[in-house]
Amino acid sequence: MESFDVIIIGAGPAGLKCAETLGNSNKKVLVLERNSKIGSKPCGGLMTTQGINYLKQDVGAEKFNHVFMNVADKKNKIDIRKNPLYTINRIDLGQFQVTKLNKFQNIVIRKDSPVKKIEKNYVVVHDKKIKFDYLVGADGSSSMVRRYLKVKTNKVGVAFYS
Ligand SMILES: Cc1cc2nc3c(=O)[nH]c(=O)nc-3n(C[C@H](O)[C@H](O)[C@H](O)COP(=O)(O)OP(=O)(O)OC[C@H]3O[C@@H](n4cnc5c(N)ncnc54)[C@H](O)[C@@H]3O)c2cc1C
Structure with a gap:
C-alpha cells in the first residue's frame, strides 16, 4: 500500500498553507484535491x-x-x-500557493483525487488505499474528516454568490 506521513485532504487555502508549513520537514506529505483545478470555488475573494x-x-x-x-x-x-x-481571483491564489510548494521535494499534490472513504490509518482514492500517520482535514465546510471524527457543528451559515 502507498504510504505517506501526512495526508492533507483539500487543496484550498488552508490545505496548501498546511503543506507549505510542512515543506522541508522530514515528513512525506500528500495533498489530495478532488477537483481538476485548484481554487475553482465560489468565493468573493x-x-x-x-x-x-x-x-x-x-x-x-x-x-x-x-x-x-x-x-x-x-x-x-x-x-x-x-x-x-x-x-x-481564487484560481490565482491557488496557483500562487501551489507555486510556493514546487520547491519542496517532500510535498506531493494530486488533483482529480476525491477521498471517498476514511479509515483509521488510510484513505481511499479511486478504489486505492493510501496509508497515513497523520490526517489533516482541510476539506472545507462539509468536511468528511469532521464527519469521520464526529465533530459537531452547531452553527450554519448561508452565503449567496452571483
Ligand atoms: C459564496 C462565498 C463567498 C465567499 N467570499 C469570501 C470573501 O470574499 N473573502 C473571504 O476571505 N472568504 C470568502 N468566503 C469564504 C472562503 O471561501 C473560505 O473561508 C475558504 O475557502 C476556506 O478555505 P479552506 O481551505 O478551509 O476550504 P476550501 O477553500 O473550501 O477548500 C477545501 C478544498 O477541499 C476539497 N475537498 C473537499 N472534499 C474533498 C474530498 N473528499 N477529497 C478531496 N478534496 C476535497 C475541495 O474541493 C476544496 O478545494 C466565501 C465563501 C463563499 C461560499
Whole structure:
C-alpha cells in the first residue's frame, strides 16, 4: 500500500498553507484535491490589507477605496482609503500557493483525487488505499474528516454568490 506521513485532504487555502508549513520537514506529505483545478470555488475573494500584506507578493489583487452601501432608499459611499479592501481571483491564489510548494521535494499534490472513504490509518482514492500517520482535514465546510471524527457543528451559515 502507498504510504505517506501526512495526508492533507483539500487543496484550498488552508490545505496548501498546511503543506507549505510542512515543506522541508522530514515528513512525506500528500495533498489530495478532488477537483481538476485548484481554487475553482465560489468565493468573493475579498481580502483585507492585512491579508494582502501577509501574502508578501503581488498576486494581482484589485484594490477598492470605497464601499457602497444601500440602506432602504439611501445610498451611502463609504471612504475606506485608510483600510482599503482587495479582491483576488481564487484560481490565482491557488496557483500562487501551489507555486510556493514546487520547491519542496517532500510535498506531493494530486488533483482529480476525491477521498471517498476514511479509515483509521488510510484513505481511499479511486478504489486505492493510501496509508497515513497523520490526517489533516482541510476539506472545507462539509468536511468528511469532521464527519469521520464526529465533530459537531452547531452553527450554519448561508452565503449567496452571483
Ligand atoms: C459564496 C462565498 C463567498 C465567499 N467570499 C469570501 C470573501 O470574499 N473573502 C473571504 O476571505 N472568504 C470568502 N468566503 C469564504 C472562503 O471561501 C473560505 O473561508 C475558504 O475557502 C476556506 O478555505 P479552506 O481551505 O478551509 O476550504 P476550501 O477553500 O473550501 O477548500 C477545501 C478544498 O477541499 C476539497 N475537498 C473537499 N472534499 C474533498 C474530498 N473528499 N477529497 C478531496 N478534496 C476535497 C475541495 O474541493 C476544496 O478545494 C466565501 C465563501 C463563499 C461560499
